[in-house]
Amino acid sequence: xxxxxxxxxxxxxxxxxxxxxxxxxxxxxxxxxxxxxxxxxxxxxxxxxxxxxxxxxxxxxxxxxxxxxxxxxxxxxxxxxxxxxxxxxxxxxxxxxxxxxxxxxxxxxxxxxxxxxxxxxxxxxxxxxxxxxxxxxxxxxxxxxxxxxxxxxxxxxxxxxxxxxxxxxxxxxxxxxxxxxxxxxxxxxxxxxxxxxxxxxxxxxxxxxxxxxxxxxxxxxxxxxxxxxxxxxxxxxxxxxxxxxxxxxxxxxxxxxxxxxxxxxxxxxxxxxxxxxxxxxxxxxxxxxxxxxxxxxxxxxxxxxxxxxxxxxxxxxxxxxxxxxxxxxxxxxxxxxxxxxxxxxxxxxxxxxxxxxxxxxxxxxxxxxxxxxxxxxxxxxxxxxxx
Amino acid sequence: xxxxxxxxxxxxxxxxxxxxxxxxxxxxxxxxxxxxxxxxxxxxxxxxxxxxxxxxxxxxxxxxxxxxxxxxxxxxxxxxxxxxxxxxxxxxxxxxxxxxxxxxxxxxxxxxxxxxxxxxxxxxxxxxxxxxxxxxxx
Ligand SMILES: [Zn+2]
Numbered sequence: 375x376x377x378x379x380x381x382x383x384x385x386x387x388x389x390x391x392x393x394x395x396x397x398x399x400x401x402x403x404x405x406x407x408x409x410x411x412x413x414x415x416x417x418x419x420x421x422x423x424x425x426x427x428x429x430x431x432x433x434x435x436x437x438x439x440x441x442x443x444x445x446x447x448x449x450x451x452x453x454x455x456x457x458x459x460x461x462x463x464x465x466x467x468x469x470x471x472x473x474x475x476x477x478x479x480x481x482x483x484x485x486x487x488x489x490x491x492x493x494x495x496x497x498x499x500x501x502x503x504x505x506x507x508x509x510x511x512x513x514x515x516x517x518x519x520x521x522x523x524x525x526x527x528x529x530x531x532x533x534x535x536x537x538x539x540x541x542x543x544x545x546x547x548x549x550x551x552x553x554x555x556x557x558x559x560x561x562x563x564x565x566x567x568x569x570x571x572x573x574x575x576x577x578x579x580x581x582x583x584x585x586x587x588x589x590x591x592x593x594x595x596x597x598x599x600x601x602x603x604x605x606x607x608x609x610x611x612x613x614x615x616x617x618x619x620x621x622x623x624x625x626x627x628x629x630x631x632x633x634x635x636x637x638x639x640x641x642x643x644x645x646x647x648x649x650x651x652x653x654x655x656x657x658x659x660x661x662x663x664x665x666x667x668x669x670x671x672x673x674x675x676x677x678x679x680x681x682x683x684x685x686x687x688x689x690x691x692x693x694x695x696x697x698x699x700x701x702x703x704x705x706x707x708x709x710x711x712x713x714x715x716x717x718x719x720x721x722x723x724x725x726x727x728x729x730x731x732x733x734x735x736x737x738x739x740x741x742x743x744x745x746x747x748x749x750x751x752x753x754x755x756x757x758x759x760x761x
Numbered sequence: 762x763x764x765x766x767x768x769x770x771x772x773x774x775x776x777x778x779x780x781x782x783x784x785x786x787x788x789x790x791x792x793x794x795x796x797x798x799x800x801x802x803x804x805x806x807x808x809x810x811x812x813x814x815x816x817x818x819x820x821x822x823x824x825x826x827x828x829x830x831x832x833x834x835x836x837x838x839x840x841x842x843x844x845x846x847x848x849x850x851x852x853x854x855x856x857x858x859x860x861x862x863x864x865x866x867x868x869x870x871x872x873x874x875x876x877x878x879x880x881x882x883x884x885x886x887x888x889x890x891x892x893x894x895x896x897x898x899x
Contacts, residue, residue, distance in 0.1 A: 500767035500838055509801040511769040511779075515893060516865050518849050519838035523831050527851055531829035534876045580832035580871065627807045630851060631800075631861045633829055 379648060382468045383605035383612035384759070386415025386480075386598035387720045392559060392711045395489040396592035401434035403594035404484035405442055411480065411596035416609025419443035422598070424470060424479035426451045428459035428714070432491035433484045449476055456493075457662055457715040458637075458747030459483075460597070461755025462620035467599045478604060483716045484594035492590050493521070493714075508627075521750070522579045522587060522665060524630075528751055529581050529667035531633040538670060540581065542685035544572040546666040547585040547708055549693035554705030556735045561589050562709035586666040588707035595716035597723075611727045613759045616742070617649030620755035630751070637754035638675035638746065645744075646677075649758040653677035656758070657740035658725045659701040660718035662748040663708050669693075669701070672746050676756070700737045715747050719757075726759050764887045766840035775802045777816045783892050785884040787819040789860060798860045823882035824899070825852040828861055832871045846871050852880055852896055864896050873898065 388410025390396075390403040404427075412419060425436035425447055436450035449470070453459065460481065467479035487493060503519060504510040518524060532538065551567040554560035567585060575583045605612035619641045626632040646652065653676060661669045661676075670684050678699055679687035692698040704710045704721040711717050722745045730736035740761075747755035771779045778801070781788030790802035794811035805812045830850040836842045848866040866874060867883070879899040884892040 500840070501770060503838075504767060504770045511772070511775060512801040513863055514838065515767045515769045516849055516863055517766070517833065517836070517838055517841040517844065517847050518863065523833060523837060523849055526831035527829045527849070530831060531876065534829075577832065577834055579834065579837070630863075631859070633851070 377648065378468055378472065379616050379650065380614045380760070381602050382471065382599060382615045383602050384597055384615070384723050385600055385605050385608040385610050385612050386411040386417065386596075387723050388412070388414050388596050389717065389720060390484075390594040392561070392591050392593040394592065396486055399434065400432065400484040400486060400490075400594065401438055401442065403486075403592065404434050404439045404482050404596070407482055407484065407594035407596040408439060408443060408480055411598050414610050415598050417478070417598065419445040422478050422480045423447045424449040424451075424467060424476040426453075426463045426467065426479060426481045428453050428455040428463060428483055429485065430454065430456065430491065430493070432486070439482065456749035456753070457664060458620055458749040458753050458755035459714065460716050460719050461618055461745070461747045461757050464597070464599055464615070464757060465618050465620050468615070468618070471599075471601055478598060478600040480596055480598050482594060482596040483713045485713060486592040487712055488590040488592050490592070520579070522582055525665055525668060525751065526579055526582055527630060528633050528636070528671070529665070532667070532671060533581060535634075536682045536684070538685045541569070541573070542670060542688055543581065543586055543666045544569055545688040546663070546669045546693065547572060549688065549691070550663065550702045550706040550708045551585075552694055553703045554709035557704045557710060560705035560710040561591065562705060581667065582665055585708070588664045589709070589712045591711040591713070593711050593713050593717070595713045595720055597716065597719060613723050613726050613761065616651065616758040616760050617645045617647070618755070618757040619644035619648065620747070622753050624752045636671060636675060636751045638672050638748065638756070641754045641756045642676045645756040645758055651742060651758060656699065656742055656744050658703065658722065658737045658743040659699050660706070660722040660743070660745040661701050662715050662718065662746050663702055663706040664748065666708065668748050672748065676744065676746065695734070695737065703735065703737060719745050722759060726761050728761070766887075767838065768887060768891055769893065774804050778802050781818065782884060782894050783890060785892060786821050787823050787882065787894065788816050789819060791815050791817045798857060800860055800862070819856070823854065825854045825862070825880055825882070825896070827851075827866070827874065827876055827878045827880060828853040829876060830866070830874055832874065848874055850874070850880075850896065862894070864894060866896050866898065869898050
């Protein structure tokens, strides 16, 4: 198979209303997001022959979504997965279109992430967790039940090895909160953050304070992918996929004997090679931000700053507007909303389309963007997009 | 008073480890094919896939140093509300640095914990017949 570079495009994006308590079901939210994405693309539900979703058993099925859009597509697929699944499912969709099995695919994530099942921990049966997580009986009895704690172990070690400080974590939060002030739909719109406030806030789980944690929200997002040829018939301006890669494993397994490598270290060279670009060619980014530190580790993995210099990179304001790499420009999951990464993908599509042209939210001269996913230290995905 | 926190579930694949813990002894799974330790234990070696596994006692004088840690100030699981702040650490064994074990550092102030800190394994009797390996500062 030849290179897929520039031969596939994202032609529609959409979201439901975002709230802390939707008062409705994930199916209703998914229908709202799918209709918005179809409208954005100028397509009808019958034009979609593949529906895919990812969830943690907290969503509706693709079959239900298609049914209540009034269509009977050829293909539905629902996977269990977290924060790198958008990129992985887009890769799956491209493969299915490339082999002639499908034409146009809608991918969504729908969740009552605040009022329903909360990813941050709480409310789970501890014995279920011991069995559900591989090696769980070696983790759960020690009180380690949240990704904040698991990823925190990586963060403390990485900070120790590379000289990252609490203030560097704070700069990630401040940068994204600043972006949220330009996004009226962001949770923390109207609530900017200062370094003084960040510094004096107590830890929830060292090295993370509340600002270092992502939000939890009730929300659905949807994305429509098709071939570059079919994209020409859509109403929206297509955003072309230059490269994409997803990975679910690293060399160590399910218990963290080695805190030095993460899946993003493997995904980065693949995605740059496919796209045939370098980190310095990227104008705008959506870096998966379930926790502030995860952004810093990915900036290193994706080559935006050398190991040991990532802290200075963010302290110099490079994630802000006018910086070298304006990132998570809707506020990210730290301050806009949380749909396991998909809201960050929607934003990068809109930036690369120049949808905010004429407003201070548009990143100037942005032709190429990257979005990254992080479902864990061992799971990553990335996609490079162009205008 | 009844133990409020999760008790390690013994399974077909991990019971020699937890049976050893109940006797206050560290028992590790080791692969006979590639000679690597496999922790946490599993149905076959996670390094090479071999089913030729053995169990090796490390005795009860287990020393290590903190490889990484976090300090939680709120309980993320039920039962831990009286254990705050809770230090969760990955400890590298002195004799087998390739083996790292997750546990709590007991009776340690968050101000004192640091990477490299020497620690010693202790066993906390959590029920009449179960013990949990833990760590204290040396
Ligand atoms: Zn082996």
